[in-house]
Amino acid sequence: MGIWLGPHGIEVEALVVNDRPCLRVTRLIGGERVLVADCADVREVGRHVDLAQLVMADSDERQRFGHVGA
Structure with a gap:
């Protein structure tokens, strides 16, 4: 499938x-990924969002947006 990143x-x-x-929306809070909505x-x-x-x-976008595992 696909993954999209946001600020x-x-x-x-x-x-x-x-x-x-399903489109699962999560947010990185304090180093942990938290479910916002399915x-x-x-x-x-x-x-x-x-x-x-x-x-x-x-990989470039993951790093630019500060996602873990960039």
């Missing part, structure tokens, strides 16, 4: 939960 430790991951597609669609994700600030994850 302030936001990460959005496309995955499957209980046989349904969203059914992009509209729901937009309630938690500015979609225009998301970028596709790669």
